[in-house]
Amino acid sequence: MIKLILNILIRAIKTGVALDKTLGADFECLPNNYIIKINVLPKNISVCIRCMDGKIFNVVQEPNKVDLLVEFKDQKSAVNCLLGKNSLATAFCEHRIKIYGNINNAMTLTRIVNTIECYLYPKLIYGKLFNPTPKLEVSKFKFYLTMLFGGNL
């Protein structure tokens, strides 16, 4: 289940970065050929992506070096965060995650995930997480359509 949620998150980030100009600009803040891994303890369930030339690629094999590792200390916190019950910033405040690597780049990722959660979930959910809520540049309908049927983003 966690693996599935993580994969949906990555697909949603890819969609958001491709469609939303502000997210695209945020994504450009990350260094080129930058490897990000999100890991959930204790079972080490993870996804890994490479950011290159403005696009996101899945990294299937365990890379030699990860530039930014965001690690949830337990599964429940990860689910709360990934399903929109908590924001990534709240998880950080509550010491639910560890960050290995550059904290500024982790902040960029946090901002991207904030907006992605607003695309993924109804306002009833994300309205409680953010004040004010991030501006969405494309409609949720278009976002979901691209996420589901947009092919290789």
Next chain:
Amino acid sequence: MKYFEFYSPVKICSGENAICNIKHELEYFGASKPLVLSDAGLEKVGTLKNVLKILNKNKVDVSRVFYNIPTDSSTLTINEIVKLYNTLGADSIIALGGGSVIDTAKGVKLVLSQLKEDILSLEGNEILPKGKDVPFIVIPTTCGTGSECTSVAVIKNNDTHVKMEYISPALLPNVAVLDPEVISTLPPKLVATTSLDALTHAIEAYSCLQRNTVSSGFAVSAINLISENLFLALNHPKKQEYKLNLLNASTLAGMAFSNSMVGIVHAIGHALGAYRVPHGNAMAILLPHCLKFNQNVLADVYAEMLLAFKGPEVYVNTPETERAKLFISEIEQFVKMASSTTGFSLKLSEYGVSEIDLPAIANIAINDGAAAINPKLFTRENIVAILKECM
């Protein structure tokens, strides 16, 4: 917040002749060969010499001293000091200085405790084990950073020129020595700007996303002490008790924000640091504007802080709906008075910042570690708008 952590294991030795106790603190850790770290400024004004004299008189071995720490703590300096520490056979660190000296010393302690040689290999947030004990004593020489009690260090990467944030309990000193003697020669302008930095720490710690009931207690005490003592210290520079109160406030604010982090004022302030705006001055300039920006989200919290800042009489005599507004205007007046009394500017343009720089400053600020902790989400456009108000 549904869960919080508070960790502040630093012993505080505060008051007259506190430095004289360092010998006993070292003995507690079984240490006798400290490496004293400081900077050229403190050497030039004689503070380093005075402290070494006191330490020497109290039988502390002060033969190992390094005072070439630059204004920005940097990876190269840290790695150089680590080598020196090992070469000289030191067994502990005494840091005498402001933010950059303390952050450098924290970096040195971190590398030594993790048995590494390069600080760059340790970047991250709360990922390191405690490591080897390296007795670490800090003597702050300003009333602002609170760094003697924080688990944060900002260190410049000499290769990329980017300031990196390190967050780890392993950075915390063992002892903070707050001796008013070392700040007796601090110029009034620095007393004011560093105290306003401490005030910002306390206000942001009390109001940010990570605020918690324990850190809020420390923050409230700090706000109260700064409000009551800043102008007494400026108007009576010979009286040590007022400056000591400011030193204590700075440490309290440090303990608060080390456990609850800061917010938008620091996010923008750190970015302005890259444009040579001194940190305390940046805080003074930004604080009132950022309070106004956050007001619609934090009105209740600001109303509460009026009690700490102006006392119970003003608080009860102010209608509930007016308290937040009054708090912001009182802070604005306080900052303006500090500026006019000691002669520092509240305009960014007078520090060499021009309108053309603002988008680049906003781009750095939005990615700062403190940005995500601000209770109100903000954009690059919001930052540019705040900066324009400060020009």
